Amino acid sequence: MITVRSPERRPRSARARLAAASALAAASALALSALAAASALALAIAGALPGAAASTARSATTHTVVLKNIRFHPATLSIRRGDRVRWLWRDGGLEHNVTFHRFHSRTQGGGSYTVRFAHAGTFAYRCTIHVAEGMRGKIVVH
Numbered sequence: 001m002i003t004v005r006s007p008e009r010r011p012r013s014a015r016a017r018l019a020a021a022s023a024l025a026a027a028s029a030l031a032l033s034a035l036a037a038a039s040a041l042a043l044a045i046a047g048a049l050p051g052a053a054a055s056t057a058r059s060a061t062t063h064t065v066v067l068k069n070i071r072f073h074p075a076t077l078s079i080r081r082g083d084r085v086r087w088l089w090r091d092g093g094l095e096h097n098v099t100f101h102r103f104h105s106r107t108q109g110g111g112s113y114t115v116r117f118a119h120a121g122t123f124a125y126r127c128t129i130h131v132a133e134g135m136r137g138k139i140v141v142h
Helices: 014-056
Strands: 064-068 069-074 076-079 083-091 111-116 123-125 136-141
Touching: 064 076
Parallel strands: 064 083, 076 136
Antiparallel strands: 064 069, 083 111, 123 136
């Protein structure tokens, strides 16, 4: 039978142990520092790309049209694609609606109605109750 013995370890002096611990701590700190620098660089690069795109993008705006005195104020509104238009009823409880070719609000005497315009074009609308009185409007989307 063959027996394998591990080599004998000599006890280290306090000075040798301290030097080894210091070297290990320095190597660990260097590795952590390099990792932190690499992580910071990666985050900066990743953050720079969306940030650059976001700086050229603009947030959508909400525009207001007021229904008052049997009219839409303003009657024509120019907006950008993606913007919203909010119609506010301010005609003393008189019932109106906002009717486009393919969609409409409910008929109501107060409150609001909001639409987001995703496509460019000119969109005419009216109040079907007061169209004879000239209650018409237009949204121009660029």
